[in-house]
Amino acid sequence: MSFDVRPGEIFGLVGESGSGKSSVCTAVMGLLPSAAHVAADGIDFEGRDLARLRDRDLRRIRGRRIALVPQQPMTSLAPTTPVGRQLRWYLGDRLDDPAVRATLAGIGLGPVLDRPRDLPGAFSGGQLQRLVIAIAALSHEPALLLADEPTTTLDATVQAHVLKLFLTLREELGLGVLYVSHDLAVVARICDRVGVMYGGRLVETAPVREIFTNPRHPYTRALVAAMPSTTPPDEPLRPIPGTADGANLLPGCPFAPRCPHTTDVCTTHMPDTTRHGTTTVACHHPSTPIPTIPTIPAIPATTTIPAPAPAPPSERGVPQPTPKRAADPPTTPEPTPTPTPAAHPAPESPPAPPPGPASSAAAPDPHPPPPHAPGSVSGTVPRGPQPPPAPSPRQTSASAPEHKPEVPPDPHPDAT
Known part of the structure; x- marks a missing residue:
């Protein structure tokens, strides 16, 4: 070496x-x-x-x-x-x-x-x-x-x-x-540079980036492929089969018993060291492609571990806001129809009853107060036709109810 x-x-x-x-x-x-x-x-x-x-x-x-x-x-x-x-x-x-x-x-x-x-x-x-x-x-x-x-x-x-x-x-x-x-x-x-040893021999020497991106010796490629960082998450690690016991006593290449590209010359003759650019390698078949071992980029000097993503609000016990629906295309609003007044004049209020004892059959109030009118107090409610209520801003022309004045009951139902 x-x-x-x-x-x-x-x-x-x-x-x-x-x-x-x-x-x-x-x-x-x-x-x-x-x-x-x-x-x-x-x-x-x-x-x-x-x-x-x-x-x-x-x-x-x-x-x-x-x-x-x-x-x-x-x-x-x-x-x-x-x-x-x-x-x-x-x-x-x-x-x-x-x-x-x-x-x-x-x-x-x-x-x-x-x-x-x-x-x-x-x-x-x-x-x-x-x-x-x-x-x-x-x-x-x-x-x-x-x-x-x-x-x-x-x-x-x-x-x-x-x-x-x-x-x-x-x-x-x-x-x-x-x-x-x-x-x-x-x-x-x-x-800066790396030498790979096996069986007492230096099988490859190259700059560190070249070792990890373009390894030439089968043993170097097997070492790189056995790293967890080069193994897909859904695949098991790829160990090198066999052991290195007695590798230094072999007449040929020390890696021949474990190499997937061994030929007859590998088992009988020790390979010479040859230069390929900035790499020196001792192998009879350098740079033999191995499809199952991908090349990897150089490992950075420092490694930053990213922070875990925060859990969604629904997983933290916070109700997740309802996503907004897409805005509808703009439409031209229809004109709001104006309420048409009644064709006949509103009847006049009946005269007040003469003073006297209270009768058990008193005429019903033609304009009773609303049961849940906001802000209403007890007292006398003025009689007579009431103006139509103002339409709510939330009501459209299709949902606005038409107001019809109520007709008071006839005070003399027996008169013909």
Whole structure:
């Protein structure tokens, strides 16, 4: 395998467990077991081959020019030593520099500076991980930082702060970062280029946008297709069949037993690495189309989760207003007919009865008061014909009743 990490660049190294990602970091640091053997032609760093240096010379580089951030922060901190003393071990008198303290506070280590006598167990996992990163990046200002899955054990909120810390250190110090991870979403957020490993080999290297929009190796396309963000909601996730056990011992392509496009040459010959534009790929059949795996756009650096839509008024217990009906087309109003007066003159009121005792058969009042007339009071109601009531503004010509004057009863019904 062959790749390079440029100054000020974050190079992501992805692959499933057992592909050899952490072994690459260990080999660069010169920390492989004595039984391990580095078969690479060389590990060039600042003009020197790290694979050929003696251990005494590596100790002058390790921790000073090349720093390592492990996956578990507690493996790098002494559990019985206060954090303030451990910071003093690595930073020395620089810990009293106001600029260094401002940098530590700016990356979220203010509580650590305020409580220097507390043990590492008194802080959260995110604070300890930031502390280890700060020690690795600020102790001797290295040129290369190896981050071996530094956010695997952190929750999503703390993970976002740690990723922001890597971006800040890259911009302020200009150091190169080799970021090892199995989380493609994290790699898409912070990395500039990505290398995909399988079976101890680097099968594809490309810019991060090219990896997610135009993957060429079948294993890379299978990784992208297995992401939840690329799977339709109504379909199950698409796992890669088989396992990677013993892939590094095969004579041909290490992905051949799990590849849907395997041919005879794949099982007998190791593919050469070829370049296709900005992508290098080790495959006998690169860019073979897979209809079931769609390409996806690049994942943005920040993701905004939209707020849920408010429930309709009817679901919140509030009566929903009745929708307005469409307006009727305008029509020409018909003229309101004028009431025609009676043809014969209204009869005169009968004369008042002579004074005398009240009779039990008194003539009925020809104009009794309305039973529910608004504003009516008890008293004598004037007799005689009443003027017709004014038509209501809500009544139309079709519904306006015609007023007819009432004829009083004949006071002498027996007269002929």
